[in-house]
Amino acid sequence: MKYYPMFDLFDDFFTGNTTSDVMKTDIVEKDGNYEMSMELPGVKKEDIQMELKDGYLKVTATHGSNTEDKDEKGRVVRKERVSGSYSRSFYVGEGIHQEDVKASFDNGELKIVVPKEAPKQIEENKFIPIE
Template sequence: MKLLPGFSLFDDVFDDNFFRPVNKTSSFMKTDIREVDGNYVLDMELPGYNKEDIKIALKDGYLTVTATRNDDKEDKDDKGNVVRRERFAGTCTRSFYVSDAVTEEDIKAKYDNGELHITFPKDKPKEIAESKPIAIE
């Protein structure tokens, strides 16, 4: 059997989206940001995730959302033979600068029907520490 130059016997077998690497600009964690009543509202699409799989953290003025999912699906025929088995494990993360003045208490989050809604104040004045005299030696 003679193959054409540049043709691989496995091209047809592996010509499937399942085997292609995920593009860094993929459709994970699509986010809309709105301003509502002096607050910012982030609406983030996270279909297929459970509430327990989503973590939100605030550090140095950055709000970070991390979602982790581990799926193991198996289809069997009526004889119990595996017809298809798919596994997926992955983590996606996005960060947003929200301000150094925003605290964990200011952030409200709700997960409903595959969409994460996060609300935090738009303009919260940064608390200025009370000045203290500096001793001179």
């Protein structure tokens, strides 16, 4: 059985994390990359942060709503919109660097491309000066 580091079968099951219900993510393996499509409806681009640390890619999104229905006395009659901060982490590998990850955001969908394997470092020829 081949191990895919991006997938953890126990990701949300044992932690009771319901963030994946909000940040639904599809992951496809294509052309040597993992292509992730994450639903973030109602979130603005400037409210999304991505961090790569110790092989984990963490995506955090903040969603706020200041709109409330109030009656004539200023009491909230109904507030159905959710506001808060959500995050998900994916293990992408120790060898992946920040510059290897590409991301774009359009119409409530965050698209992330992560190389399946860390790019190989090409050793440059370094000439030693002779004195």
